[in-house]
Amino acid sequence: MxxxxxxxxxxxxxxxxxxxxxxxxxxxxxxxxxxxxxxxxxxIPGHRCWVPLLDNGTVSDNDTGILSPDALLRISIPLDSYLRPEKCHRFIHPQWQLLHLNGTFTNMTEPDKETCLDGWVYDQSSFPSTIVTEWDLVCNxxxxxxxxxxxxxxxxxxxxxxxxxxxxxxxxxxxxxxxxxxxxxxxxxxxxxxxxxxxxxxxxxxxxxxxxxxxxxxxxxxxxxxxxxxxxxxxxxxxxxxxxxxxxxxxxxxxxxxxxxxxxxxxxxxxxxxxxxxxxxxxxxxxxxxxxxxxxxxxxxxxxxxxxxxxxxxLTMEVVFGALTAIVRSLPLLVQNHMGRRTTQTLFMFLVGLSVLVNTFVPQEMQTLRVALASMGISFAAASFTGFSVHLLELIPTVLRARALGLDTVAGRCGATVAPLLMTLMVYLPTLPWIIYGVFPIIAGLVVLFLPETRDLPLLDTIHDMKKKNFLDLHRQQRAFPTLISMCPEFYWMIKNQ
CATH class of the missing domain: 1.20.1250.20 (MFS general substrate transporter like domains)
Known part of the structure; x- marks a missing residue:
């Protein structure tokens, strides 16, 4: 049974x-x-270097007079190009003269800076602590x-x-x-x-x-x-x-x-x-x-x-378990009932790639269209992934299914690792990474066509079932491949008599 x-x-x-x-x-x-x-x-919360004038509890008010915290920050931490306090440097010595500057003096010598030798002070308004603040995983x-x-x-x-x-x-x-x-x-x-x-x-x-x-x-x-x-x-x-x-x-x-x-x-x-x-x-x-x-x-x-x-x-079990038939005929998406596993995946992968490629060349000003195309691409990718999951389960026998899912995870992690690295190609051409992201799904969708179609076919439990299925396919195609049948008469006889 x-x-x-x-x-x-x-x-x-x-x-x-x-x-x-x-x-x-x-x-x-x-x-x-x-x-x-x-x-x-x-x-990573907002942060700056620790400085004695602001953060040393032993410094009294008399040491700094009536200066506000903003003034003390101004003379202790240099500003970046956006006129915000730098996150990774501080002045070696307080720059009192900066309090009296009303403009920019091009002939001034830039004050000496140093890295945050005494640690950092973190903004705790959003997160009281993170592993970043715990082990100072900032700057260098x-x-x-x-x-x-x-x-x-x-x-x-x-x-x-x-x-x-x-x-x-x-x-x-x-x-x-x-x-x-x-x-x-x-x-x-x-x-x-x-x-x-x-x-x-x-x-x-x-x-x-x-x-x-x-x-x-x-x-x-x-x-x-x-x-x-x-x-x-x-x-x-x-x-x-x-x-x-x-x-x-x-x-x-x-x-x-x-x-x-x-x-x-x-x-x-x-x-x-x-x-x-x-x-x-x-x-x-x-x-x-x-x-x-x-x-x-x-x-x-x-x-x-x-x-x-x-x-x-x-419930009863038969003695020969190697002859168990199909385990499942899952249908990941309704359209797969009519188009098959391969065609459906190819269609969705093609639409994913097309969405990315079109979005690559849409002007930045057309945000509505860009968001719509991105949403479509994500939807097609999700549908393709669901279809792939069903197809994978149907392709692999039960005895190997867990290992196959493990390899699928490996491939996914490798993709997640490589994808950010492709963004470095923007140095050569800003659109190059996105072109790659768009072309590869299309290629992958075409490669899917080389996989066996599993629509309305049972999944296999054992390697023996998979081999037997191959011989049954050979038997069905004997008219198209008479030479192969003549080369393997013992296999043909075995299948014919089962």
């Missing part, structure tokens, strides 16, 4: 699937908070702020590679629960460290855990729903990610001290770890990995939750 038939018997979208999503979607929401956390915890040390974000992304890259293998080997639920516990430990610990190096290490480990939680949570939803409901499930997952961004903004508004915010977005994962015990392991994975009894037990449990009492007793 094909797994799809078993899923139909126990209920492909019932109370169980809703409960499974209710347990998993909060993971996704808070994972986005972890991914985007440095947007707030690493915010500002590049270290990017290191934190890069390490988290590198952690996601490594986690995608390792987590996919572990999930295919030990199961989705087990690895998910371990990573929930690990992220609780790493994230909470990061809120209490006082060493920048340790903080960076913990954020790297948090990145490793985060991507595994995200991919495994997605699989524990997708692998339990029927094909007609798969589009809805994927859409709900992506909506949860967007809600997570809103949640993070609200939390950052309430908890503005970075250690508190770090703690607030990490502690919930302990609750998620405890609640994850009620998740049900993917029966698809259990069956494919030669655990039919456990898979059957999971199916009966789902049948009971969905109110399919009779189905639980009627």
């Amino acid at each position: 094909a797994f799809q038939e078993l899923l139909d018997q126990v209920g492909g979208l019932g109370k169980f699937q809703v409960l499974q999503m209710v347990l998993i979607l909060p993971f996704a929401m808070m994972i986005i908070c972890q991914i985007l956390l440095e947007n707030f915890t690493a915010a 040390y500002q590049s270290q702020k990017s290191i934190v974000q890069s390490l988290f992304m590198a952690g996601m890259l490594v986690g995608g590679l390792i987590g996919g293998h572990l999930s295919d080997r030990f199961g989705r639920k087990l690895i998910l629960r371990w990573c929930l516990l690990l992220l609780t430990i790493f994230g909470t610990s990061a809120a209490f460290v006082h060493t920048f190096l340790i903080y960076c290490s913990l954020r790297f480990l948090s990145g490793c855990s985060s991507i595994i939680i995200l991919t495994n949570g997605m699989m524990l939803i997708i692998e339990w729903v029927r094909p007609p409901s798969k589009v809805m499930a994927i859409t709900v997952i992506f909506c949860a990610l967007s809600v997570g961004q809103i949640v993070l903004g609200g939390l950052a508004f309430v908890f503005r001290e970075w250690r508190t915010l770090q703690l607030v977005v990490s502690v919930p994962f302990l609750v998620f770890f405890l609640s994850s015990r009620w998740l049900v392991e993917s029966a698809r994975w259990l069956i494919v990995n030669n655990k039919p009894e456990e898979g059957l037990k999971a199916l009966r449990k789902v049948a009971h939750i969905n109110g399919m009492q009779n189905a639980g007793d009627a």
